[in-house]
Amino acid sequence: MNFYLIEEYVNRMQKEDINKFALKQGVILNNDELDILYTYIKNNYKTILYGNPKEILLEIKNKVSSLTYNKIENLYMKFKDKIDIFTKNIRD
Numbered sequence: 001m002n003f004y005l006i007e008e009y010v011n012r013m014q015k016e017d018i019n020k021f022a023l024k025q026g027v028i029l030n031n032d033e034l035d036i037l038y039t040y041i042k043n044n045y046k047t048i049l050y051g052n053p054k055e056i057l058l059e060i061k062n063k064v065s066s067l068t069y070n071k072i073e074n075l076y077m078k079f080k081d082k083i084d085i086f087t088k089n090i091r092d
Helices: 002-012 015-024 031-050 054-061 068-092
Strands: none
Touching: 002 031, 015 031, 031 054, 054 068
């Protein structure tokens, strides 16, 4: 059930949702960065949540500013434990 909810949320997600979240986290994205992150989230959310996102993060690193990437990496580390708990509960 939770997989379905996440899939539906991501399918309905718009760029503005990502931008609003970024702003709440103190991250200001330019239009290119917003497009890149939107595309990566839409196409790779399963890997980000349930797999090993290191390759995806490395790809993003080369496509956004170093300041934006550092903030993304810090946010990922901040939420990693919550993501792990969430995905463990889904698998159980």
